[in-house]
Amino acid sequence: MNLSKRITSMQASPIRKLVPYAQEAISKGIKVYHLNIGQPDIKTPETFFKAVKNFKKDVLEYSFSQGMPELIDAISKYYKNYNMDFKQDEILITNGGSEALLFSMIAIADPYDEILAPEPFYTNYNGFATAVNVNIKPITTKAEKGFHLPSKNEIENVITPKTKAILLSNPGNPTGVVYSKEEIEMIASIAKEYNLFIIADEVYREFVYDGLEYTSFGNIKEVEDRVIIVDSVSKRYSACGARIGSIASKNKEFIAQVLKLCQGRLCVPTLEQIGAIELYKTPESYFKEVNLEYKKRRDILYNALNNMNGVLCKKPKGAFYVVAKLPVENAEDFVIWMLKDFNLNGETIMMAPAEGFYSTKGLGKDEVRLAYILNEKDLSKSMEILKAGLEKYPKKLTKTTI
Numbered sequence: 001m002n003l004s005k006r007i008t009s010m011q012a013s014p015i016r017k018l019v020p021y022a023q024e025a026i027s028k029g030i031k032v033y034h035l036n037i038g039q040p041d042i043k044t045p046e047t048f049f050k051a052v053k054n055f056k057k058d059v060l061e062y063s064f065s066q067g068m069p070e071l072i073d074a075i076s077k078y079y080k081n082y083n084m085d086f087k088q089d090e091i092l093i094t095n096g097g098s099e100a101l102l103f104s105m106i107a108i109a110d111p112y113d114e115i116l117a118p119e120p121f122y123t124n125y126n127g128f129a130t131a132v133n134v135n136i137k138p139i140t141t142k143a144e145k146g147f148h149l150p151s152k153n154e155i156e157n158v159i160t161p162k163t164k165a166i167l168l169s170n171p172g173n174p175t176g177v178v179y180s181k182e183e184i185e186m187i188a189s190i191a192k193e194y195n196l197f198i199i200a201d202e203v204y205r206e207f208v209y210d211g212l213e214y215t216s217f218g219n220i221k222e223v224e225d226r227v228i229i230v231d232s233v234s235k236r237y238s239a240c241g242a243r244i245g246s247i248a249s250k251n252k253e254f255i256a257q258v259l260k261l262c263q264g265r266l267c268v269p270t271l272e273q274i275g276a277i278e279l280y281k282t283p284e285s286y287f288k289e290v291n292l293e294y295k296k297r298r299d300i301l302y303n304a305l306n307n308m309n310g311v312l313c314k315k316p317k318g319a320f321y322v323v324a325k326l327p328v329e330n331a332e333d334f335v336i337w338m339l340k341d342f343n344l345n346g347e348t349i350m351m352a353p354a355e356g357f358y359s360t361k362g363l364g365k366d367e368v369r370l371a372y373i374l375n376e377k378d379l380s381k382s383m384e385i386l387k388a389g390l391e392k393y394p395k396k397l398t399k400t401t402i
Contacts, residue, residue, distance in 0.1 A: 010130045011356060013123060018332075021339040022350045030343050033382040035370045036335075036352040038173070038320065042238040042290055047278035052271050063267040066259055067093025067246070071273045074280035075231075075246055081284075082205075084218040086248045092258055093268050097203050097232035097245040101167075102128045103261045104228050104247060107254060108197050109134045109164045115199070116158055117167040118149060120174050120323060120357035120364055122201070125167060137163070138359040143325060143367075146314045147175035149183045155190055165197035165228075166190070171204040171214075174357050174369040175323050176298075176316020178208050181215040188223045197254075198223060203232040203245075204319040206287045209295045212317050224250040235320075237279045238290075244268065244276040294320050297372040297379055304383035305370075308390060310397065320372050323354050323364075327390065327397045331355065331368045334393060342389050349382045349389075366397075 022032050066072070072091045079086050094100040101124070109115060111133035117125055119138035129136045139155055141147040149155065155166075166187055171178045179187075191198045200217035208214045217227045232245040249255055298316060305311050310327025328334045332353035342348055354367035372379060390396065 006131060006133060010127055011123070013127070013356070018335060018339070018350065018353075021336055025339045025343075025348060029346065031347040032339070033347065033349045033374060033378055033385065035372070035374070035382060036350045038235060038371045038373060039240055040235065040238040040320070040373045041375060042293065044238045045279055045282050045286065047281065048237070048239060048242070048275035051278040052275045055271060055274050060270060063270045063273060065262040065265075065267055067091070067262075067268060068270070068273045068277070071244075071277050071280070074277050075248070078280050079218070079248065082216055082218065084216065084248075086218075086250070089252060090248060090250055090255055092247045092255060092262055093273065094245040094247060094262070095265070095268055096234065096243040097201065097230050098124060098128070099265075100230040100232070100245045100247045101125070101199070101201065102131070103258050104197075104199050104230065105129055105134055106132050106261060107258045108199075108228075112162065113164045114160060114162045115165045115167050116155070116163060116196075117359075118147070118172075119359050120147070120354060120367075120369075121167075121359075122169055122173045123356050126359060135162075136167075136359055139166075140360055140363070141175070141177075143312070143314060143323065146317075147172060147177040147323070149179065149186070152186050152190060155187075156194075159190075159194055159196075163194065163196060165199050167199040167201065169201040169204070169319075170217075171207055171318025172321075173201075173204065173319055174321045174352070174354065176319045176321050178212050178214060178318040181213065184215045184217060184220065188217070188220045191226055192223055197226050197228060199228045199230060201230045203230065203235055205231075206236055206291060207294055207320060208318045209291070209298060210317060214318075218248070226251065228254065233276050233279050237282060239276075239279060242272045242276060242279075244272050294372065296376060297374070298322075300376060300379050301370060301372045301383065304380070304387070308387050311390070322370050322372070323357075323367050324370060325367050328366055328393060329395050329397060331364075331366050333395065334389075335368065337393060338386075338389050342392060344385045344388045347381065347385055349385050351386075 234240040313324040354364040
């Protein structure tokens with residue numbers, strides 16, 4: 001029996017594919033610090049659990065395919081705080097940001113069409129695109145420039161007649177880059193000039209540090225008809241397991257077409273929507289506290305990496321990730337070695353090899369993505385383990401330069 005080329009050509013998640021090595025280490029009594037996945041340890045607002053607990057009905061019914069009106073209203077009010085005005089018929093509730101991305105790709109691109117994305121990018125962009133026979137075409141960004149976008153001319157050189165959209169994560173996963181207003185306006189001008197959609201993955205909107213100004217694509221009036229905002233409660237409210245995402249767009253034709261896909265999968269779980277309504281009522285003070293906490297963690301991780309021989313990275317300005325270049329031949333081999341063959345006093349760490357976040361072959365081979373989602377004590381300990389591991393690793397390289 002043969003399986004489809006569509007599924008066999010789809011890459012395994014570089015974030016999750018090494019999980020068996022971690023499980024094996026844990027089975028041997030080794031404590032593993034997980035820096036490989038963006039699962040925050042920040043407490044989910046209690047209001048989510050209270051809302052679910054207090055839900056009382058005789059029958060747990062289907063919800064509306066577009067999402068519960070109360071949740072759509074809550075999201076609309078949330079966006080108003082960012083000077084974005086989305087009406088009821090301009091927002092759809094999805095099963096996490098993942099479904100929002102997948103549905104957006106299906107709606108705007110035919111098989112073998114292209115979507116541009118700055119690389120390194122969130123690995124599932126490639127996975128979702130492959131599943132629907134769409135090609136992700138990379139816009140290569142460089143570590144020495146903090147993973148900011150190249151010139152307008154360089155981006156235009158990647159555009160072909162098959163290009164349908166530009167997909168960006170802002171703040172960026174896996175790099176932590178925060179695009180400037182000038183970069184956002186440049187992408188907007190390209191999209192308008194070449195008649196492209198902009199899929200704006202803005203799930204880390206609140207996580208911007210060092211007083212940096214954040215600009216949403218939803219604030220660029222000239223391209224509001226071609227902007228698709230993908231959002232989620234997962235990271236914003238530390239509610240990854242709720243699987244509540246959304247699509248917001250002023251393009252009503254696009255929304256109407258995506259609604260067909262929403263109808264096909266019937267609805268998003270009712271109880272999670274009930275809880276998410278309350279999450280969107282979370283006071284601004286919550287974000288200020290969380291932002292300060294992640295900034296402290298960012299500084300711990302960045303300063304530690306900077307003090308390790310041969311490790312090179314730029315300070316991330318948003319989200320809760322950093323891409324670091326290690327003095328090793330192959331980062332995936334090193335990650336596996338850390339899990340299989342190394343521990344410091346019965347403890348080790350797990351990281352995500354960065355090669356899987358690139359589309360261009362050969363890039364990211366000596367890089368890892370680290371998520372600073374652990375408390376300060378555990379994060380400091382994990383950096384001690386990484387430093388000790390690099391010192392003991394048999395396949396070290398001499399110090400390289402970015």
